[in-house]
Structure formats: C-alpha cells, structure tokens
Amino acid sequence: MFQFVPTALQRLGHASVAAVQAIGYGGALLAESLSFAISGYRRGQPLRAHAIFEQMRQVGVDALPIVGALSFTVGLMLGIQFMAALGEFGAQSQVVMAVAKSVTREFGVLITGILVAGRSGSAFAARIGSMNVSQEIDALGVIGIDPVRYLAAPALIAMLLMMPVLTVFANALAILGAALYCSPSLDISVAAYLLQTLQQITVGDIGQGLSKSLVFAVLITIIGVGTGFGVSGGAEGVGRATTRAVVMSISAIIVADMIFSYFLNR
C-alpha cells in the first residue's frame, strides 16, 4: 500500500544527488575556464583573442538591437505604471526617482539577462551539444586541444565583458523610454528628465546592476556550456539540452537576482 513512499524517497534522493553533482560540475567548469584564461598560455593551451572577440560579437554586439528594443519597451511600461500608481498619492514628481532606481538596480539587468540566456545560453548548449554528438569534442581532445579551453573559456570571458556593457545600454534605453512617456505629463522636457535622473541615481545603484550582470554572465555561460557538454542521444538530445539550458539559466537568474536584491538592500 505504501509502496510509493520508498519510490518517491528514492526519486528525491536521486534528484538531490544529481543536483549536487550538477553544481559541483558547474563549479569545476568555472574554475577550469578561469584557470585557462589566467595560465593557459604557459601550459600550451592559450586562449585565443580572436575566439573571444568572435564570441563578444555573437553574445554582445548582435544582441544590441533586441536588448535595446525590449529595454525601451520595459522603460515605457514602467513609466506608465509609476505615473498611474504614484499619481494616486499625488507623488508624480517621484516618478523620475522610482524609474531610475528600479531600472538601474533591477529591470535593466534582468531584461538583459533573460534575453542573453535565451539567445546565447541556448546557442552555447546547441553548439557544444551538436559538436558532442558528432564526436567533434572527442576530436578536439585527441588533437590535444582542451575542449574547455577552446569552447568554454572564450564564451565565459566574452560574457563577463559584454553583459555589463549590455546592461548599461539597457539601462539607458529603458530610462529614455520612461522619459519619453513621462516628461509631457510632468511638464518637463525629455532632456530635463534625463538630467534629473542623472542627479538622482548613485554609483551604488548602477553598481548593483553591474555586479548582478557579472553573476548572470557566469550562470548563463556555465549552464549553457555545461548542458552542451552533457548532451547524449543525438539530435533529440541536443534539442532537449537547448530547452533545458534556457529554462535553467532563466530560473537561476531570477533566483540569484532575488538573493542579491535581499542582501544589497538590507
């Protein structure tokens, strides 16, 4: 009658072990990628600048249009909501402050993170996964090219460099979006709105967003690359891994964001 209890416990146990294993694997991947970045050259496994630039273009430059467009939209949306909500208290003049803080601390980096996870996290998983399935990873290994150095480390470095850039870009466009919507109702010019924003945000606000962007960069890369390396089972496996990478990295981003917000705003 209670046969399902041990089975359920067993499943829970397996899942827990798998989770701990995944975290350990991710940590090892991160440490190894960073160590190749620092001392790869001495060990005969140098990180190639052109590989990093190529990745920077793919994860960063190519993402600018979509990140810009969606940040602008989110900025507009925040402007609308804050105007309505703060208007109820007759505190419309605080909209500038509310938008500035919420965008720089939270929304700019979150939108960027989610978009980059969808674009690049999935791309890492799909690329490395399909290389894994067609024995290309094995081939790299026997040639003497460490797959972590060749595939994971350039992606990680590129993400660490480009995520903050994208975040600053997203912040700027979101605030511009809010400025365009709010300034007529506040009876000030767009330039004056932007000037007020600059006066009210602090280095800490921007820093909060930027520090999160670095954490998100690590999470997206490690989850995407790690899932790719773990692919088995042909084309279907690659598809599953890609979906998994996106869902897992977006979940990880949101949870990490919450934890960060808690500690940074106490």
Next chain:
Amino acid sequence: MSAPPPIIEVHQLQAWYGARQVLKDIDFQVQRGEIRVIMGGSGSGKSTLLRHLIGLQRPPAGSVRVLGVDLARASVGELLGLRKKMGVSFQGGALITSMTVGDNVALPLRELTRLDENTIRIMSRLKLEVVNLGGFQDLMPAQLSGGMVKRAALARAIVMDPELLFFDEPSAGLDPVVSAELDELILKLRSALRMTIVVVTHELESALKIADTISVLDQGQILVTDSVLGVQQCADQRVQDLFHRRPRSIEMDVDAYMKRLTDERA
C-alpha cells in the same frame, strides 16, 4: 639483442558500461611500423578498446601505455606531448562543421605549434594533396561526400606527422571503390611517412588487404592476434564464423534468460 619495446602496450584492460563488462582483461601489443587491424563484429568492444587506446576513457582496471606513456598516470603535459605524436581519424570524420576543410586540417598546427600562417597554410594544403583533396580547402564539411569527409579527417589526423595513427572504420558507409581507395591511401601513408597504423574495422576484405597483423575481438576478448595468414588458418570456431560470415550460434542460459525477463531493475 632484445626486441624494441612495443609502441602500444595494453595490460589486463577492463571496461564496463554499468554492470555489463565490455572488455575482459585485454592484453594487446602493437610493434613500431606495423599496420594492425582490430577486427570484430558489432558490440565486440572494438570501439571501446579504441577509445581507451586514444585516451578518451580511463580504465577502471589494467593499464594502457602508448609510446611509453601510461595514459592513466600521465600528467596533463605528458598527455599533450603524446597527443602531438598521434593522430586519430574518427568514424564520422568529426570535422568541425563551422570551419572550412582547410581550417580543419590546419587546426592542430594553429593550436599546438607556433608556426607562422604561411607555413601552416602550405603544410595543411600539402596534407590535403596527400589524401587527394588538393584544392578543396575552401569548402565546408557539409559540402563534402562521405569519402571526402573521411579523407579530410585523415589529412587532419596526419597534419602533425604523427608516429602513430588510429583509424576508426575507414570503409563504413562507403561504396566499394571509395573504400578500396582509402585502403590504398593507408598503405601509401605507411610506406611514405613510416607511421604505425591501428585500424578498427568490421570489413573483412579491407582488413585482409591492409593488415600486417590482425587482432580478432569478440565479446570483449581478443580471440587471436596473428599475421593475416595465421588468423585465416586459426582453428577457433568464432574466428572462422567471422571470416566466413556465418551467423553466431547463440548459447542459451535458461536461468539468465528467466532473470532478464522477470527482473524489475533490468
């Protein structure tokens, strides 16, 4: 005068997939300069043996020494040094699909040597000429036929002038003419470049044509290792089955059969 040490020495190697033992205490030696063919049907363990020989898997028991290096105990630097002296051509070619044929062949030179770009280009084109793919360097792997992919993979495997070459299933999936051409190419490589070559195949005809010595692998055990003539005259029933394309007689173990049918965890 003592004989020169073998180039590959496998001692009591075991391999497992889960609870199933795929390699059972394999002892195996290859002498310098010979062409050794490892023959066996599907599931005989020959691919697993190859993965151990090229250091893609760590043995749970036993040892593998290649060019005097114990693969399980070697340091990262020793392994890298060894990998520069051996080439592997995978069954599906395992060319990097995002690179041109020329870049694929040049990859080991670019990543593991400090030669200048001109030398690298000339050396890689030279090797493409050796495998009769001169002028194909700007094509992508997807634009090549099956036989051309194998030849390109072979060019990449020999671009560092290795002492030891592994070739996995040269004739699998190719028409008889193309596979005969590949056999010729293997013989040519040995006489021109003095390589030791280990070929894994299930193609009888090709094995008889290229081999100096043949090891017959069946159900994880080496049945016989001898010259072509010696193996042909071997009295062992399973060797003869393989050579005369007779279906295996399956021995029935009633207890094991019942267990497989009824065991919940199987």
